Amino acid sequence: MPPGPSIASPTAQPSALTPLRDSPPPASLSMPPEMPLETPPVISSTGSRSTPAPAPPTEALRRVAPTTVTINTPAKPSAEPTGTPRLSVHGLSAFFGGSCAVRDVSVVLPDRFVTAIIGPSGCGKSTLLRCLNRMHETLPLARVEGQVMLDGQDIYGRAVNVTALRQHVGMVFQRPTPFPTMSIRDNVAAALLTASPRPSRARTDEIVERALRRTALWDEVKDRLRDSAVGLSGGQQQRLCIARALAIEPEVLLLDEPTASLDPLSTQKVEELVYELRRDMTVVIVTHNMQQAARVSDRTAFMLGGELVEVAPTTTLFTTPHDPRTEAYITGRFG
Numbered sequence: 605m606p607p608g609p610s611i612a613s614p615t616a617q618p619s620a621l622t623p624l625r626d627s628p629p630p631a632s633l634s635m636p637p638e639m640p641l642e643t644p645p646v647i648s649s650t651g652s653r654s655t656p657a658p659a660p661p662t663e664a665l666r667r668v669a670p671t672t673v674t675i676n677t678p679a680k681p682s683a684e685p686t687g688t689p690r691l692s693v694h695g696l697s698a699f700f701g702g703s704c705a706v707r708d709v710s711v712v713l714p715d716r717f718v719t720a721i722i723g724p725s726g727c728g729k730s731t732l733l734r735c736l737n738r739m740h741e742t743l744p745l746a747r748v749e750g751q752v753m754l755d756g757q758d759i760y761g762r763a764v765n766v767t768a769l770r771q772h773v774g775m776v777f778q779r780p781t782p783f784p785t786m787s788i789r790d791n792v793a794a795a796l797l798t799a800s801p802r803p804s805r806a807r808t809d810e811i812v813e814r815a816l817r818r819t820a821l822w823d824e825v826k827d828r829l830r831d832s833a834v835g836l837s838g839g840q841q842q843r844l845c846i847a848r849a850l851a852i853e854p855e856v857l858l859l860d861e862p863t864a865s866l867d868p869l870s871t872q873k874v875e876e877l878v879y880e881l882r883r884d885m886t887v888v889i890v891t892h893n894m895q896q897a898a899r900v901s902d903r904t905a906f907m908l909g910g911e912l913v914e915v916a917p918t919t920t921l922f923t924t925p926h927d928p929r930t931e932a933y934i935t936g937r938f939g
Contacts, residue, residue, distance in 0.1 A: 689753075690715035690886040691736065691773075691856055696750035698731050698740055705731045707910040708750075713856075718878060718887040720901035720918065722894055724938070728910040729890045730778075733858050736888065737773035738766050754856070767798055774849035775858040779865055780841035782833035789829040791844055792816065795851040815847040819877055839870025846877065857881060859889040863896065875900050894934060898922055906930045 691713040698706040706728040713719050721729045734740040735748055738759060752759045759769055782791050792812045796803055803811065812829075816822040821843045825836070833844055842862060849857060859878065863871040878900045881887050891897050897904050898918055905915040906927075914927045925931045932938055 689713060690755065691888075692753045693732075693736075694751040694753065696732070696735060696748065696752060698728070698735050699745075699747050699749075700743070701745040705910055706735065709907075709912045711905060711912055711915055713886055713888055714903075715855075715886050716882055716884070717902045718882050718889065718900055719915075720897035720904045721888065721890045721907060722892070722897050722904060722933075723907035724933070725892070727907040729907055730860050732907070733775075733860050733888060733890050736856070736858055737770050737775055739775060771798065771852045772854050773856040773858065774852065774854035776842070776845050776849050776860065776862050778861040780838060780845050782836070782841050782844055784832070784834050786833060787830045788825050788833050788836070788844065791833045792848050792851050795848045799852065811851050812847075815851040816844075818850055818880075819843040819847040820873055821847060837870070839866045839873065842866060842870065842874060843877070846874070850881075854885060856886045856888070859887065861890055861892065864892070871896075894922070906933060908933070 689712040693709055693711045693713075696706060696709045697704060709732060721732065723729050731740060736752055736759075738748075740746050740748055748760065754769070754773065757764070759773075783794060786794060789809075789812055792815050793808050796808060796811065813822060813826075816825065821840060824840060825831075828835075833841065836844060842865075846857075846859075846862070862878075863874050866874065875896065878887060878889060882902070889897075889901065901918045903915060904918045904921045906913045906921065906925075906929075908929055914921065914925060914930045916926070921930065922934055925934065
């Protein structure tokens with residue numbers, strides 16, 4: 605995996621079926637012309653019965669060795685991370701004043717994987733997510749301890765430019781947040797205002813179209829790009845916000861319950877988008893919906909009381925969890 609851009613500031617075999625014995629052949633099948641009929645027995649003048657020796661087999665009756673057929677099926681991608689992780693967390697704790705919301709969390713978030721974070725309300729899922737692009741520290745009395753490494757660089761280091769960081773680690777929140785005074789086009793283009801160098805207007809239009817196409821929104825809004833974004837449906841607004849995050853082509857995309865307020869059809873479209881995005885970037889999604897986690901993620905992490913209880917390939921965690929607390933949660937005994 606090539607290193608990501610710097611976030612520092614400028615200064616810093618098939619089985620044969622055996623036919624049932626004595627079963628007659630189907631009436632619709634005719635005997636091959638090369639196969640001779642069985643020679644009837646000869647009865648001599650003395651009444652003795654004898655059977656002539658069988659005729660030598662013809663070439664058509666010689667046994668032909670069965671052909672071995674090998675079927676190559678595409679291998680399913682492994683849910684075990686390989687190579688260098690895109691994002692890794694080491695001993696992370698997050699506080700609101702004197703209250704600890706996330707306690708000593710360490711986890712690896714591999715590149716081009718979707719990792720889902722599940723757990724009951726108040727367990728610290730969203731707080732952990734906000735720590736991954738330094739949004740947590742924007743709240744009053746909020747602070748963070750530990751390390752979050754992006755491509756080997758600590759995002760909490762003194763030399764890190766937070767604005768540049770958020771261009772590499774994008775985030776979409778639970779409720780759609782389009783800018784009400786901006787058009788649909790300008791809502792997507794707003795992500796480029798801090799880009800350096802600033803793209804030209806023609807290049808900006810190309811970026812906007814590409815982002816809207818990736819979110820399956822282009823065909824729905826291409827004729828009203830100058831209209832206000834607040835005129836879109838809730839599902840469209842959320843996809844617009846995702847398009848805005850994708851416009852800057854981040855290495856990591858954080859999704860905080862992105863379908864919590866959406867109808868089933870809009871939810872399906874967002875889930876399909878998340879499934880496709882794994883080809884290009886690391887995706888971390890917080891969700892209360894365990895079925896959703898099972899559908900879209902490669903790996904799932906379970907949190908409880910601010911602690912990371914277990915993280916495993918999604919199929920493993922939902923079928924054979926290691927920790928009894930995880931089993932209790934996914935079977936509905938609490939939460």
